[in-house]
Amino acid sequence: MAAKPMTKTQLVAAIAEAMEADKKVATAALDAVTDIITKEVAGGGAVTLPGVGKIYCRERPAREVRNPATGEMLQKDADKVVKMTFAKALKDSVNA
Template identity: 70%
Template sequence: MANQMTKAQLVAAIADETNTDKKAASAMLDALTGIITKTVSEGGAVTLPGVGKIYCRERPERMVRNPSTGEQIKKEADKVVKVTVAKALKDSINA
């Protein structure tokens, strides 16, 4: 993985782009994270224009295999968070 942005770097970038201080940018990022978490955990979806869509999907009960023993195990139904990347982001990366 080439350049991985840390939270501190992201907060600094947001503060720079929005002409605010780092404290306000950090509060905005925390608020966005909270809103996404609350919405997705309630079964909704959040679309970030130009980035993608974050949503929760239910997986049915299924049989899985333990890789070390080869034993078949029944895995209970669960939920998983999915992200569908926006076409605009895909196109900007492949351009």
């Protein structure tokens, strides 16, 4: 069974340790990176995190979907979804 995902508190602690800084600085750094990624992707751009991957927004066209409860076909409007392509370095480190 897989381990539980790292929480924000654990991530902040790990960043603080890696930066040799306090948790307040690490929290500010993490929040800044999160805000920048959110703004860029929401604006239709993409962000590449070296060694991790690329986060981008993709538009999906309008399409017909089936309501699983009734079997009725419904028209779904076009929308946008956030996608991530993982870097080869990350894939290789997981499979090593």
